[in-house]
Amino acid sequence: MAARTTGGGSSSRTTDPLHQAADLEQDLARIASMNVDRLRAEWRRVFGSDAPPAFSKDLLARAIAYRLQEQVLGGLSPAAARLLRSLAKPGVEPPRQVKVGSVIVREHKGVVHEVLVVPGGFCWQGKTYDSLSTIAKMITGVTWNGPRFFGLRSKKAEADDDAPTAGASEALAADVRRRPGRRSSLRSLAGASGANR
DSSP: OOEEEOSSSOOEEEOOHHHHHHHHHHHHHHHHTOOHHHHHHHHHHHHSSOOOTTOOHHHHHHHHHHHHHHHHHOOOOHHHHHHHHHHHSTTOOOOOEEOTTEEEEEEETTEEEEEEEETTEEEETTEEESOHHHHHHHHHSSOOOHHHHTTOSOHHHHHHSOSOOTTOOHHHHHHHHHOTTOEEEEEESSOTTOEEO
């Protein structure tokens, strides 16, 4: 079995997942008991650089604990990493998360369309689809950004770019500018807390 060394000591530890989990628990308990000077030394060992001087004892401990957990359990999923990168860009609105069980309601050309959020997709007219954009295209006949069509983007984002994507006819583009009777809403089967935002 391969061995690894963790912590400040020279103990040898196995790469067996059960032993790694036990070792991680010991490391986290050890970090929680450290004073700020020991945490700064541990930071140098774990990150290979000096700790930022403004970091408090609590923040040092949390960052070190996270790094150790990441090494044993793995880091962020690619989707979570993309979301965090998008949040770092100024002016970029985070995607709106809608809970399973929510119903998205959109009126288009006098017809009310209800979409139920289900695990793994969206149910419209008895069929489940992977994306709201697919449903929006079926409703309108042209390519739309689904969250925009169903009103899941903020008013600012909608005002900045409130039109269907390339391929829409002039008549539809004029209809979008007029928007007579356009209504979108979101409600939950479980109550008012159906959408995260």
